[in-house]
Amino acid sequence: MNHPVPLVEIVRSGLREGLHHGSAVLIDPDGATRLSLGEVSSPMYPRSSLKPAQAAGMLRCGLDLPAADLALAAASHSGEPEHVSRVDALLRRYSLNEDDLQCPPELPMGEAARRGVSVERRITMNCSGKHAAMLATCAINGWPTADYLDPKHPLQVAISEAVVDLADEPIARTSIDGCGAPLFALPLTGLARIFQRLVTTPIGDAMREHPWLVAGTDREDTRLMSAVPGLISKIGAEGVFAFALPDGRAAAIKIADGADRARLPVATALLATLGIEGLDDLAEAPVLGGGAPVGTIRLIAGAVR
Template sequence: MIDPDGAPLLSLGDATAPMYPRSSLKPAQAAGMLRCGLELPAADLALAAASHSGEADHVRRVGELLARYSLTEDDLRCPPDLPLGAEARRGVSVERRIAMNCSGKHAAMLATCVINGWSTADYLDPKHPLQVAIAETVVELAGEPLSNTAVDGCGAPLFAISLTGLARVFQRLVGTPVGDAMHEHPWLVAGTDREDTRLMGAVPGLISKIGAEGVFAFALPDGHAAAIKIADGADRPRLPIATGLLSRLGVEGVSDLAEIPVLGGGEPVGAVRLIPGALD
C-alpha cells in the first residue's frame, strides 16, 4: 500500500518482485487506448476496463460497440466462453467470444485499430502498434520498466510489473476518464454481486479491479492505493484483505464485505475473514 506521495505505507512480502497483474491491468490498457485516440462514452470505457460477467446487458453493449466500428463478434480474438456465475449462465449452453469476460477490452482494442487504420487480424501481437502503445502507457503509469511480456488467458499481451508498480497505476488513474468511468459504472466493470461492483458501490470515488490468480488493486480519491497478490493464487482472501486495508485507512462502509462465506452442502458453514493483527 502506498500513500498519496507514492511512498510505501505497508508491505507484506516482496512488493518489488515482478508479478503478472492479469486483469487488474485492464484499466491501464484502456488508458493506453485513449492515448491512441479512442473516444468512448463512459459506459463503454468502463466495459473496456472490465472483466464482465457476460450477463445479457454486457453482451449487448459489447455487440453495439463492435457494430459502431463495422466490426462483428468474428473479429474478436478472445476465446469463446460461457458467462461467469450460475445465474448469468442460466439458459446459455453455447460458448461465445462475446460472452468471454474480456470481450469488452478486445472490442475496444479492435475499435482503436479501426480509427488508426491499423490491421485488426493481428491486434494481439505484442509488436502490433496498439500493443506497443499500451505497453508504453503501462510503463509510464507504473513508473518502472516491464519485467517480461507473456500471454494472458484472453490471448492479449500480459505485462509483468511489481505490486508497487500496480499500486502506482491505480493511483494515477484516479480522476482520469478511465477511473471516473469505472466508478460511475461498476456493474459494467464486473457484474451482479461481483467484488468490484460491491466495493466501488460502497466507497465513494474508489476504483478497483480484480485479476486472476489472487490479484486485486484499488485506489482512493485521496491518493492512497494498494495492490494485492495472493501467493497461492486463491481468490477468496482478496476482498477481506482489501477491506482490512481500507479500514486501516479509516474508510467506512466496508464492514459488510469483510467476510466471504464458506459453504457446505449449499449452506454457510464458516467464513474467510482477516485475522486480527494480520496487517500490523
C-alpha cells in the same frame, strides 16, 4: 528477499483448516509506501487488474468512448445480457462484429449469467469489452485488425508504453494472458502506482460511474465500488486485486495461491487502515457445509496493521 505472509484464515466449525498467504502494498498520495507486506518489489503478472492501464493506452491512441463503453473496456464483465449488447454495439459502431474478436469463446461468468446459455461465445467471454475497444482503436488509426494481439502491433506497443509510464516501472517480462492479449509483469508497487495515477482520469471516472459494467451482479468490484464512494478497483486472476481512492491513496494485493476468496478480506482491511469502515459484509465470506454456513473466511487478526 521477502516472501508472502499469512493473511487470511479459513475457519470451519471453530477450527482453523487453512491459510492463504499473500503480499500487499499501500501507498500514499506522494508515492511513499505506507504499508508493505510480503513480496511487493518482485515482478508478478497483474492479469485483469491491468485492464484500466490497457484502456489508458487506447485513449492515448485516440480512442474516444462514452463513459459506459470506457468502463466496459476496463472490465472483466460477467457476460450478462447488457454487457453482451454493449460490446456488440461497440463493435458495430466501427463496422466490426463478434467474428473479429480474438478472445477465446467462453460461457458467461456465474450461475445467474449462465442460466439459459449453453453455447460458448467470444462476446460472452469476460474480456470481450477490452478486445472490442482494442479493435475500435485499430479501426480509428487505420491499423490492421487481423493481428491486433501481436506484441509488435502498433496498438500493443502503445499499450506497453502506457503501462511503463503509469507504473513508473520497466516491464520485467511479457507473456500472454488468458484472453490472448499481451500481459506485462510488474511489481505490486508499480500496479498500485497505476491505480493511483488513473483514479482521477476519465477511466477512473467511468469505472466509478459504471461499477456494474466493470464486473457484474454480485461481483467483487461492483460491490466494493458501490460501497466506497470515489473508489476504483479491479480484480485479476490468480488472487490479484488493486484499488485507489480519489485522494491518491492506492493498494495492490497478490494472494500467493491464487485464491479469489482471499482478496476482499485483505482489501477491506487495508481500507480500514485508511479509516474506511462499514464494510463488514465484504470482510468475511461464509464456509459452507451441506449448503449451510459452518465457518468463515476472514483476515487473520493483526495481519494488516
